[in-house]
Amino acid sequence: MFIRSLKSRSGNTQVQVLEKVDGKNRVVKHLGTARTLLELIQLKQRAADYLDQIRIKKGVVSLFDTRYTKTEFERYLDTLIFHPVRETPGYEFFSHFYRYLGFTRLNDEVFKDLVLARILYPASKAATQEWLEEKLQKEYSLTEIYRCMQKAFAAGYRETLEELVFKFATANLTPDISVLFFDVTTLYYESAHPDELRQPGFSKDGKPNQPQIVVTLAVTTQGFPLHLRVFSGNKFEGHTFLPCIKELVGQHGLNKLVVVADAAMLSATNLEALEVNHLKFIVGARLGNLPRNLFTQVVTNTPKADGATVRFNLSPGRILIVSYSQKRAYKDKSDREKQIARANWILANPSVIAGRYKYLKRQGQGLSLNTEQIEKGRLLEGLKGYVSNACEFSDTEIIDKYSQLWMVERAFRMSKSDLKARPVFHALRNKIEAHLTIVFAALAIIRYVEILTNRSIAHLIKILDRVKEVVIEDPATGEIVKKYSEVTEESRNLFNLAKIKIG
Numbered sequence: 001m002f003i004r005s006l007k008s009r010s011g012n013t014q015v016q017v018l019e020k021v022d023g024k025n026r027v028v029k030h031l032g033t034a035r036t037l038l039e040l041i042q043l044k045q046r047a048a049d050y051l052d053q054i055r056i057k058k059g060v061v062s063l064f065d066t067r068y069t070k071t072e073f074e075r076y077l078d079t080l081i082f083h084p085v086r087e088t089p090g091y092e093f094f095s096h097f098y099r100y101l102g103f104t105r106l107n108d109e110v111f112k113d114l115v116l117a118r119i120l121y122p123a124s125k126a127a128t129q130e131w132l133e134e135k136l137q138k139e140y141s142l143t144e145i146y147r148c149m150q151k152a153f154a155a156g157y158r159e160t161l162e163e164l165v166f167k168f169a170t171a172n173l174t175p176d177i178s179v180l181f182f183d184v185t186t187l188y189y190e191s192a193h194p195d196e197l198r199q200p201g202f203s204k205d206g207k208p209n210q211p212q213i214v215v216t217l218a219v220t221t222q223g224f225p226l227h228l229r230v231f232s233g234n235k236f237e238g239h240t241f242l243p244c245i246k247e248l249v250g251q252h253g254l255n256k257l258v259v260v261a262d263a264a265m266l267s268a269t270n271l272e273a274l275e276v277n278h279l280k281f282i283v284g285a286r287l288g289n290l291p292r293n294l295f296t297q298v299v300t301n302t303p304k305a306d307g308a309t310v311r312f313n314l315s316p317g318r319i320l321i322v323s324y325s326q327k328r329a330y331k332d333k334s335d336r337e338k339q340i341a342r343a344n345w346i347l348a349n350p351s352v353i354a355g356r357y358k359y360l361k362r363q364g365q366g367l368s369l370n371t372e373q374i375e376k377g378r379l380l381e382g383l384k385g386y387v388s389n390a391c392e393f394s395d396t397e398i399i400d401k402y403s404q405l406w407m408v409e410r411a412f413r414m415s416k417s418d419l420k421a422r423p424v425f426h427a428l429r430n431k432i433e434a435h436l437t438i439v440f441a442a443l444a445i446i447r448y449v450e451i452l453t454n455r456s457i458a459h460l461i462k463i464l465d466r467v468k469e470v471v472i473e474d475p476a477t478g479e480i481v482k483k484y485s486e487v488t489e490e491s492r493n494l495f496n497l498a499k500i501k502i503g
Contacts, residue, residue, distance in 0.1 A: 015043035083471035087135035090464035096498035110148040149434035158437040181408040223407035285385030309395040329382025
């Protein structure tokens, strides 16, 4: 019999006792899987002890056979205390950036740990409490955590954080914030009775009958968050825009601001309000809704050449820019043909309950193809429109600025996926607001780290998760030694970035 250590693709090591039978190895006992060097040492010791017991029972070896006694090193290890392996490397890494962004001004250790846990282990507050205790040996009661959230709401943590991220952004990322991207998302509740805040409304998650809240977010050209607000779930997203922009302008004196948003955000009233306040905007145009004469001008006068742009005057000081993309044309045509095929299938199967289909219209008691919409779709293939009052910008500048709108959309995706802003396990407004304040702080940290490293947060956490902290104590002297296990060149570079000494 012998001991085998088998390393898997994930980097973990299985420890087994094997014996050779008829020329083939047979597993006698599987001791376990080691994820750290300390666990590997412990499993190998258990395997050696098991092997010795088997040999002694079989009379293969004497109790006094010195070949199987412990080495001096092993006897020394037995005198030491091995504390539970900790998840501190990732925690210390993001702690550095929590401090670097100035969030320690809040002077709230519990809030800090909730923010860092949201990055490293996004879960309910009860699960977060368990994780902090088990992995970091930080003991908080649920009462302490909820008390912290109440304090975060009452003391205006979010407003303080917004002030801090704005100062940080202007000092380290964008000295002159002249362009902001603005968007809205919804966070729904699986099962909850509607109240003043949680109301059914237009859902971006496809849950129109579920109570939800509306969340707005403004980010810089690099996707760094500056402003977050919460509205009731039935609030029309276009009505959330103006209060937030006015607040930002008033707080930071952004008088030369260009606001970029999609068509749903900027109603005619919102556009006029921006102009009254001498602010510039770039918004996606709904070309299919243009007046007939202007629609005809657009589809007739825009060259079907890749990258072509045409500028149309809408009113004094306001323009419409239309661009053509061959790639977009292929996609538009493909999407249109799929929609037509779906519409024809519904017409051929009238017993099937149909939802809303783009190219179907009601005709009497039945449905028919909407040939007018089909033709309009054909004429608009490859075309994209932008409305702006920033007439001093070139067509390319306006299109380039609008094309960065994905930054705010990505920030929302990060909030929903990496930070798991949803599900929201809170019903009271103060706790909902506090929860999203934690998400906002975490989003600012991870976005800055992504900008700094040019790596996604998922990739960074994967690297950091592999590194554990091993803590060994000598009870005779009281000396405690802490070491990081399995430090790769990539993780070492991250620790250097966060000024963490790893020996």
